[in-house]
Amino acid sequence: MSSSLFSRPAWIGIVVCTLLLALLPVLNLAFAPGHSLHVSTYTVALVGKFMCYAMAALALDLVWGYTGILSLGHGLFFALGGYAHGMYLMRAIGRDGVYQSHLPDFMVFLDWKEYPWYWAFTDNFWYCMALVVLVPGVLAFVFGYFAFRSRIKGVYFSIITQAMTFAFMLLFFRNDTGFGGNNGFTDFKRILGFTIPDAATKATLYLVTLLLLLGSLLLCRWIVSSKLGRVLQAVRDSESRLMFIGYNPLWFKLFVWTLSAVLCGIAGALYVPQVGIINPSEMSPANSIEMVIWAAVGGRGSLLGPIIGAFSVNGLKSWFTAAFPDLWLFALGLLFILVTLFMPQGILGLVKKLRKDREAA
Structure with missing residues (x-):
C-alpha cells in the first residue's frame, strides 16, 4: 500500500474501519444469539447493504466530485448490475420454484414458454458477472459518447440522465419485457451451489463486498492521484481552458463516466443476494438523488466522504423510517438543505476544519 494515496491518519482510519467491519460476520458466526458478543444476522445484512450503497456513492463521487459531472441517473447502473446478477440467481433456483418449472415463477405466471434471447446463457455465473460489468459499461459509454460529444453539461446533462433512468424504470415495470414487472426478481435460494440463507454464505457475501469496496476505494484514489486525475479535476474547474492548451476532454470524461457506471453495476450485483430482491423501484429518480445526497453529506471530492455519507444517511434512514415512517x-430534504448551507464540504470537510482550528489554536 502506497503511503502517497492517503495520509497516515487516513490509512490508520481505513485499516481500523476495515478490521471492525470484517469482525461483524465473525462475531455473528462465532457466538450464539443471546451472547453479549453476538452480532445479529440482520445487522450483518444491513451493514452489507450499506457497503453496497457506499460503493455506489464512491462511483458517483468519481464523476461528480472530481470531474464536475452531476449524474442523477446512477441508480440505473446500480439496478442493471443487480438485474444481471439477479437473473443468474433466478435460474439457480432450478425447479424449486412455486410452479416447479425450469423457468422463473414470474415467467410461468405470464405464460412465457422460453427465455428471451437476452437472457440466454444466464445460467452461467461468470457470464452473468460479465453482464454486470458490460451492460452498465456499454450503456454508459454509448450515452456518454453522444452527450459529451455534443458538449452537453451542467444541469442539462443532469436532467437527461434522470430522464434516461425514468425511461428504463417504465420499461422494466412492464410485464412483457422479461424483467419481472413490478415485483422484479426475488426468492433467491442458491449462489454457486451454496444456500444463500445460510449464515456462512451471507458472511462470505459480506466479506466479498467489503473487499470490493476497499479495492474500489484504492482504485479511485490511485486514479485521482495520478496525472489522469489532475486532468479530470481540470475538466471540473475549467474545461474551456483545458481545451485551449490542447487536451480533448471527451475521452477523459467518457473514461471516468464509464468506469463509474461499471463500479455502480458491481455494487448493484453485490446488493441483490444480500437484500434478496431487485425490482424497478431501484431505478426511481429518488434513488439516484439519494446517492447525490450521500456524497454531499459525506463530502464530495474526497472519496472517503461519500462512503461516510452513505453509512451516515442510511443509518439515519434505518432509525428514522422505524420511528417516523x-x-x-x-427529513432527507431538510438534511440536504442544512448540509448545503452550513457544511458545504460535508462531514469530512467539517472534521478537517475542526482539526485545522485546533492546530491553529
Missing part, C-alpha cells in the same frame, strides 16, 4: 423524505 411517513417523515423520512422530509
Whole structure:
C-alpha cells in the first residue's frame, strides 16, 4: 500500500474501519444469539447493504466530485448490475420454484414458454458477472459518447440522465419485457451451489463486498492521484481552458463516466443476494438523488466522504423510517438543505476544519 494515496491518519482510519467491519460476520458466526458478543444476522445484512450503497456513492463521487459531472441517473447502473446478477440467481433456483418449472415463477405466471434471447446463457455465473460489468459499461459509454460529444453539461446533462433512468424504470415495470414487472426478481435460494440463507454464505457475501469496496476505494484514489486525475479535476474547474492548451476532454470524461457506471453495476450485483430482491423501484429518480445526497453529506471530492455519507444517511434512514415512517423524505430534504448551507464540504470537510482550528489554536 502506497503511503502517497492517503495520509497516515487516513490509512490508520481505513485499516481500523476495515478490521471492525470484517469482525461483524465473525462475531455473528462465532457466538450464539443471546451472547453479549453476538452480532445479529440482520445487522450483518444491513451493514452489507450499506457497503453496497457506499460503493455506489464512491462511483458517483468519481464523476461528480472530481470531474464536475452531476449524474442523477446512477441508480440505473446500480439496478442493471443487480438485474444481471439477479437473473443468474433466478435460474439457480432450478425447479424449486412455486410452479416447479425450469423457468422463473414470474415467467410461468405470464405464460412465457422460453427465455428471451437476452437472457440466454444466464445460467452461467461468470457470464452473468460479465453482464454486470458490460451492460452498465456499454450503456454508459454509448450515452456518454453522444452527450459529451455534443458538449452537453451542467444541469442539462443532469436532467437527461434522470430522464434516461425514468425511461428504463417504465420499461422494466412492464410485464412483457422479461424483467419481472413490478415485483422484479426475488426468492433467491442458491449462489454457486451454496444456500444463500445460510449464515456462512451471507458472511462470505459480506466479506466479498467489503473487499470490493476497499479495492474500489484504492482504485479511485490511485486514479485521482495520478496525472489522469489532475486532468479530470481540470475538466471540473475549467474545461474551456483545458481545451485551449490542447487536451480533448471527451475521452477523459467518457473514461471516468464509464468506469463509474461499471463500479455502480458491481455494487448493484453485490446488493441483490444480500437484500434478496431487485425490482424497478431501484431505478426511481429518488434513488439516484439519494446517492447525490450521500456524497454531499459525506463530502464530495474526497472519496472517503461519500462512503461516510452513505453509512451516515442510511443509518439515519434505518432509525428514522422505524420511528417516523411517513417523515423520512422530509427529513432527507431538510438534511440536504442544512448540509448545503452550513457544511458545504460535508462531514469530512467539517472534521478537517475542526482539526485545522485546533492546530491553529
